[in-house]
Amino acid sequence: MPPYPYEQLPELSMSLRTFNRIANELLFEQEAVTQFINFVLAGRWVNDAGQPYRVNIDPLLDCYSGDDLNDVAVSRDFDSIIGITTNNMPLNGTLAIYPVPNFRDSLVRSNHLTWKIQILVGFESSQTDEHIGPDSIAFTYFPRMRHSMFLCIKYPTSAWASSTYVKRP
């Protein structure tokens, strides 16, 4: 192993493709495991002329950009809906309630929205406003929209083709 990693070396930027090519050559063609490790983990490489370099990957070299990307398609979608209501549940359809909710569901991650609540502070119980996220407030996992339908796919051909047919409950 060469002295590591303190000596100053000239820097060399290379594309992702070039970096991969050299790494492949070191590991699979030359079977130079030590040089491979120095190259991929420490960015240290010695070229064929014996010149050592400190290698940086510049992914913008040799990538597809600008007019190379004229085949890019654009689609649009809606991914989540969040509603906060106080006195109504404006929902269509039957709800299903857990009398005892799953404890695992009583942990919630942030949904990047906050609520202003008033909390009591100090010995004189004065009130102050605080903005907090849903991951800070006690809640119970309550109703969910009812989904009773299940779709099963049966494979009669493979059942007949097989010599054993396992009937599951």
Added chain:
Amino acid sequence: MIFFPKLYVRGESPRMSQANSALLYDRCIRPTIHELLPLTISHWPISYDACMRRIRDSRGQFHFTTLDIPDHILDDFTERLRNRLDAHPEFRDSFFVHEWRGIKGYTGHDPVDDVACDTAIDAAMEDIAILDMYPPDSENAWFIDVAIELSSPDKVLQWRTDSHLRILQYAIPTAERSELAREMRRRSFHKDISSHLYDLAGLRMEVHPRLQGAQQIHYVNCYTTDKSATYQLHRGAFRRHRAEELFPHKIQGVLKDIASLSDIYDKCTGLHAHPAQLSNGRLEVRLALRPEHVTHKFRNVTPAFIRNTIVGFHPVDWW
């Protein structure tokens, strides 16, 4: 979900206590059901404690079950439950949070097609009684994630780090460029660097109220879908490994995980029996669910925006 702000104690776990869960079921939910659906009340456990005993099996495992509330009594149910909640100091000021997550699979459409856009928003909101979303004098608030996804038939796409300001300007057009640039230096802005390549990164930003504008844009998220090849919600091979796992008695596990990673990456190249794993660029914003905002958001994605924000890689180079 019902949230109980009166139970909030700064710095303490938000977990609902057993006593409060019992109070909620025994004094609020079950009596309300008893009033509205007296003929079905025998299906509802007589108490929270009785239900806890019923759903636990001989090995101590819980099996959670649900009971139905038909939609024709939903308004009455909500009103009576509301009154009962307010009768208990710990449940006062509680509010309902309704969440539909992961609906992009059935709401995807061409952004320039008016009919497709209308059909998609109808599909997204089919569970919601639209006319009752914002009753007069209510504090109801609704939000929706609107997203665009850029894809190539044969390339792995990545967002350019030097385009983040341009992306934010596109996502929050009412905000001043200088203000967005300032916001990018705050803690509310996160850069998600891709594979240690600093020139390629997604972003996340919780938008300061000052910049939210009329569309009330609360959150911007920009990422790529290549993580789908390795993303796990459970603890698996694609997790952060710690240095202690390199000790002799643990290292076999690390080597096995590395072999698993290498195998997946190799398959993702498309050089073998499987097609290549490509990557799309996604840009999402969370904004107020109002027709005037949602109808027009992200309908126009210009070639210049694509050229300036995205780069592509051959799958073999990337994986």
